[in-house]
Amino acid sequence: MHPTTPVSNAPSKPPFQDLLELRDDTAKPLYQQLEDQLTRLIGDGTLPPGTTLPAERQLAERLKISRATVQRSYNALRERKLLSAQGRLGSIVQGPGSRLHSGMDRLKGFTEEMRELGRVPSSRILEQSVVNDRSIASIFGLSSHARFLKLVRVRSGDGTPMSREVGWYNLERAPELEHADLSRSVYAELERLGAPLQHCEQTIEAAAPTADECAIFGFPVPLPCLLIKRRSYGRDGDMLEYVEGLFRGDAYTYKLSLRI
Incomplete structure (x- = not known):
């Protein structure tokens, strides 16, 4: 017996990077804006534990910012145990509760x-x-x-x-x-x-x-x-x-x- 899967007409969620709004008209540095917004997305479950985030270079290209900015944000989130590094593959969301x-x-x-x-x-x-x-x-x-x-x-x-x-x-x-x-x-x-x-x-x-x-x-x-x-x-x-x-x-x- 193979159960059928119902087809959903609900709109798909936008990619998480579309939810990021980095501004250059504020005193807060870009790396801190990115860290704060990723923290919020992890905290509210938009990025649940186990989610693979893009590699630093890939996310930098998508957001049109420097790789160093993404690297600094990712490093801060790793220090807080919200991300785990996967090298060139990106990073894995650990979430507030870790593993x-x-x-x-x-x-x-x-x-x-x-x-x-x-x-x-x-x-x-x-x-x-x-x-x-x-x-x-x-x-x-x-x-x-x-x-x-x-x-x-x-x-x-x-x-x-x-x-x-x-x-x-x-x-x-x-x-x-x-x-x-x-x-x-x-x-x-x-x-x-x-x-x-x-x-x-x-x-x-x-x-x-x-x-x-x-x-x-x-x-x-x-x-x-x-x-x-x-x-x-x-x-x-x-x-x-x-x-x-x-x-x-x-x-x-x-x-x-x-x-x-």
């Missing part, structure tokens, strides 16, 4: 995680279908004829795409999931269906995004990401879920609390 620091102390889904961090979670389903996949069946320890629900989603926090997830769910253990509404939390739906998850095994590794994933995240070129692979199990010990989620590395980190 998301997610704990790993217990099993929780993206929806719960975002809410705990004060973000509004949302999901966009790219694919939802029932499949037979011999490789995935091997991961679950099932026969090659086993049926799985395949779910591909873009997960966002405050409207900023944070991850692209591909998940497979064991329909032998949770057959009702095939017709469930999965636009929100799959974990909450499994709980409702009487098949709650109890524990998981998770690995994290560095990975480069594909061209499609770069388009989702708004990356002009591939930037480092975190690939999280998770196997989740129910109360009877049977595997219910296998997920591979690519999380953007410029706005997402994991933290661990270790005890001796």
Whole structure:
């Protein structure tokens, strides 16, 4: 099943540089005007965390000002932790809260995680279908004829795409999931269906995004990401879920609390 995307007739937002008004008839230097206006756009959410700003030379050409002016403004914003440098690729907006620091102390889904961090979670389903996949069946320890629900989603926090997830769910253990509404939390739906998850095994590794994933995240070129692979199990010990989620590395980190 491939959900259709409604066509919106709403006017598109203007490029952020069209919102900048640098004046030469005031005593305030251009670099300070630019810094103040970028600060305002970041603060009010016009430039949300994860947004890639143009490289210094590119923005200078668009605004018809010197590169040194843009460089001075960018440097000031980096010192204030509102931007992170990406070399010739530009800079990434960090926002007032900087990166998301997610704990790993217990099993929780993206929806719960975002809410705990004060973000509004949302999901966009790219694919939802029932499949037979011999490789995935091997991961679950099932026969090659086993049926799985395949779910591909873009997960966002405050409207900023944070991850692209591909998940497979064991329909032998949770057959009702095939017709469930999965636009929100799959974990909450499994709980409702009487098949709650109890524990998981998770690995994290560095990975480069594909061209499609770069388009989702708004990356002009591939930037480092975190690939999280998770196997989740129910109360009877049977595997219910296998997920591979690519999380953007410029706005997402994991933290661990270790005890001796």
